[in-house]
Amino acid sequence: MTHPSLALTVGILLQLYIVAQGFQVQSLQGVKVLSAYDENSSVDIFDWLNHPSRKSLLVFGTYAADFNAIEYGQRLRYYWPRLRDEKKVDQCALLLNCQPQAAQALVELLDLPNDIQVWVDNRGEAGRVFGVSRGWLPDNVDVHPFLKLFGMLFGLGAWATLPAVIGGYLGNPFAGQPWIEDALTVGQRKGRWPDTALELNSNGEVASNKFQELPLVGSWPRRPLELATLRLQSMLGVSLAEWQKLAPDEEALQNGVLTQLGGCLITGRGGRVIYEWRDQGICAVANFEDLQTKI
Numbered sequence: 001m002t003h004p005s006l007a008l009t010v011g012i013l014l015q016l017y018i019v020a021q022g023f024q025v026q027s028l029q030g031v032k033v034l035s036a037y038d039e040n041s042s043v044d045i046f047d048w049l050n051h052p053s054r055k056s057l058l059v060f061g062t063y064a065a066d067f068n069a070i071e072y073g074q075r076l077r078y079y080w081p082r083l084r085d086e087k088k089v090d091q092c093a094l095l096l097n098c099q100p101q102a103a104q105a106l107v108e109l110l111d112l113p114n115d116i117q118v119w120v121d122n123r124g125e126a127g128r129v130f131g132v133s134r135g136w137l138p139d140n141v142d143v144h145p146f147l148k149l150f151g152m153l154f155g156l157g158a159w160a161t162l163p164a165v166i167g168g169y170l171g172n173p174f175a176g177q178p179w180i181e182d183a184l185t186v187g188q189r190k191g192r193w194p195d196t197a198l199e200l201n202s203n204g205e206v207a208s209n210k211f212q213e214l215p216l217v218g219s220w221p222r223r224p225l226e227l228a229t230l231r232l233q234s235m236l237g238v239s240l241a242e243w244q245k246l247a248p249d250e251e252a253l254q255n256g257v258l259t260q261l262g263g264c265l266i267t268g269r270g271g272r273v274i275y276e277w278r279d280q281g282i283c284a285v286a287n288f289e290d291l292q293t294k295i
Contacts, residue, residue: 022273022276023130023131023265023273023276024273025046025049025050025267025271025273026046026271027129027130028045028046028049028126028129028130029046030044030046031044031045031046031125031126031129032044032045033045033095033119033120033121033126034100034119034120034121035100035117035118035119035120036096036100036103036104036107036118036119036120037100037104037118039100043093043117043119045058045126046271048091048093049265049267049271050267050270050271051090051091051269051270051271052269052270053090053269054090054091054269055087055088055089055090055091055266055267055268055269055274055295056089056090056091056092056093056266056267057080057083057089057091057092057093057264057265057266058092058093058095058264058265058266058267059072059076059092059093059094059095059262059263059264059286060095060126060127060130060132060262060263060264060265061073061094061095061096061097061262062096062097062124062257062260062261062262063096063097063098063102063246063247063248063252063257063258064096064098064102064103064105064106064245064246064247064248065102065238065239065242065243065246065247065248066239066282067231067234067235067239067282067283068261068262068279068282068283068284068285069096069106069262070106070110070234070238070239071234071283071285072094072262072264072285072286073094073106073107073110073112074110074179074182074183074186074230074234075179075285075286075288076092076094076112076113076116077110077111077112077113077179077182077183077186078178078179078182078183078288079179079288079291079292080092080113080115080116081113082292083292083295084115087292087295089266089295091117092115092116092117093116093117093118093119094112094116094117094118094119095119095120095121095126095127096118096119096120096121097120097121097122097123097124097127097248097252097257097260098120098122098246098248098249098252098257099120099122099249099252100120101245102120102245102246102247103118103119103120104118105242105245105246106238106246109190109238109242110183110186110238111186111189111190122249122251122252122255122257123251123252123255123257124252124255124256124257124260125255127260127262127263128260130263130265130278131263131278132260132261132262132263132278132279133157133158133260133261133278133279133280134256134259134260134261135148135149135152135157135158135256135258135259135260135261136148136151136152136156136157136158136259137151137157137259138157138256138259138260145253145256145258145259146258148258148259149258149259152259152281152282153282155281157259158261158280158281158282158284159280159281160279160280160281160284161281161282161283161284162281163281163284164281164282164283164284165231165282165283167227168225168226168227168228168230168231168283169224169225169227169228170224171217171220171222171223171224171225171226171227172220172221172222173217173220173221174221175221175222175289176221176222176289177221177222177227177289179288180222180226180227180230181198181206181209181226183230183234184197184198184226184229184230184233185198185200185204185205185206187230187233187234187237188200189204190237191237192233192234192236192237192238192241193233193236193237194229194232194233195233196210197209197210197211197226197229198210211223211224211225211226211229231283261278261279261280261281261282262278262279262285263276263277263278263279263286264276264277264285264286264291265277266291266294266295274294274295275291275294275295277291
């Protein structure tokens with residue numbers, strides 16, 4: 001058995017090496033995943049990213065019931081039309097570490113646009129080639145996967161978890177995250193609780209946002225408790241309520257996807273890397289407000 005501290009050290013050194021060298025798309029040569037809507041159709045990730053005339057966005061998601069996968073989906077729903085129309089990104093794909101049925105269920109729950117390609121990689125192999133974090137004690141088979149996940153909630157092997165979670169309660173007086181209101185709107189339309197943050201009109205559009213009525217902080221670009229409320233809605237209405245549809249299967253668990261984190265990659269024409277990101281904690285996914293400035 002690999003000693004846990006040695007495994008953790010090797011994993012950290014590998015991530016640091018990839019970051020220092022800059023990711024090379026050629027590393028993904030031969031890595032294939034499946035379309036969530038056609039199990040007989042495989043996608044060669046290298047060929048997809050290395051297109052001679054397209055700018056491409058690929059999100060390396062996690063398993064379908066995971067906070068990070070949900071937040072990536074919610075952010076893509078809001079930002080993809082803007083990235084497509086304003087930043088001229090030609091194609092977008094969300095890769096999930098799950099079976100096709102779970103991916104399809106998540107797409108429906110989050111109301112994702114039809115022109116986002118959705119792929120599945122039940123073992124999470126593509127993400128590991130990209131160099132995503134494998135979480136806490138990834139090679140220690142004596143520790144139950146759910147115990148490892150519990151440790152990550154407190155920052156073990158995922159240092160950015162607590163800052164990301166706490167930030168959802170504190171808000172931000174300087175930088176906004178407009179995707180939050182959009183995701184809350186989708187949740188309320190689909191009957192998920194809490195359902196009192198927004199008032200929707202007869203067309204399902206936002207008539208008022210209760211967080212904007214908070215004294216002193218209601219004018220902040222990101223109001224306190226707003227993101228925390230969305231995460232509560234996602235936990236109760238998506239992760240827990242739909243666990244049977246979204247949960248990783250035994251094959252996925254055996255391959256460590258329960259603790260594996262995600263990332264994001266944008267390439268230009270000919271596979272030139274424009275932007276790369278690897279999550280360092282639960283809820284600590286790519287900031288698409290920052291991402292837009294890199295394109």
